[in-house]
Structure formats: C-alpha cells, structure tokens
Amino acid sequence: MTAAPVFRRTFVAGPQHIDELGHVNNTVWVQWIQDLATAHWEAAARPEHVAAFFWVVIRHEIDYRGNIAEGEVAHGATWIGGEPKGAKSVRHVEFTDDAGKKIVSAATTWAMLDRESGRLARVRDEIIAPFRAPGG
Numbered sequence: 001m002t003a004a005p006v007f008r009r010t011f012v013a014g015p016q017h018i019d020e021l022g023h024v025n026n027t028v029w030v031q032w033i034q035d036l037a038t039a040h041w042e043a044a045a046r047p048e049h050v051a052a053f054f055w056v057v058i059r060h061e062i063d064y065r066g067n068i069a070e071g072e073v074a075h076g077a078t079w080i081g082g083e084p085k086g087a088k089s090v091r092h093v094e095f096t097d098d099a100g101k102k103i104v105s106a107a108t109t110w111a112m113l114d115r116e117s118g119r120l121a122r123v124r125d126e127i128i129a130p131f132r133a134p135g136g
Helices: 024-046 047-052 125-129
Strands: 008-010 053-064 073-080 089-095 102-114
Touching: 008 024, 008 053, 008 089, 024 089, 047 053, 047 089, 073 125, 089 125
Parallel strands: none
Antiparallel strands: 008 073, 053 102, 073 089, 089 102
16 A cells, blocks of 8 residues: 555445345445545545535546455545646445455546636645645
8 A cells, every 4th residue: 555644434235235146236336436436535625625625536447356244344445645636536346245355446536626616626735634644
C-alpha cells in the first residue's frame, strides 16, 4: 500500500448481496467501492469542501481475485494515491477477507464537481491535503 492515510470500513455480505454462484455479486463490490470512497470523503474532508463539492466516478479498474459468501466479512481499505490532475483524482481500494487475503482491488478515477454549478472543479491543494500522509 501507499504511505497516504488509509480509511477503513468493514462490510458484511447479506442475502441481498449474493448472486447465483453463492457469493457477493460484482455489482455489489462496485457499490461498496463507492460507499467506501464517499465515507472517506465525508470523514476526512473539511466541512466547507463537503458542502461545496461532490465526486463522480469516471473510471473503474477492478481486479477480482476471490470472493466471500453470505455472512462473511470484507475489510475495505481506501486511499488516494498520487497527485490530482485538474478535476480528477485516483483512489485505490482493497478488500480482504478475514484471513487477510486480498479478494478485490481497484483503482477508480473520480472527478470533482462544484455543487452550485454542476461543473468540473480543479482539485486544489487544500482540498486534497486531508488525504495526504503527514509530511506528504
């Protein structure tokens, strides 16, 4: 992983998450990636930035290496890697099972929009600062 601050959340596979194969459906992993990213933004960003901006996904790159069944737990971790480019920022996500095995990993590109205008907004240093490692 990176030295950037990591945000963590645990997800439990319920019956509504399970597909015909008996494990978490791929669309659920996408939802959990979004839920994790949104929770990280709301937890770490300054309140004035949460009020002024929102993020939309423009690209998902997901590797499925394993899965979990109903009642099992996925431990999610996310961080922002690298520098933003204009309105875009790349977020990394990893899910591990209870044994610590990586089961899903993703790099998602998000674009930041101004809430008032709905237009793209450049990610300024003060916006990304809460997501950087100390001294980074």
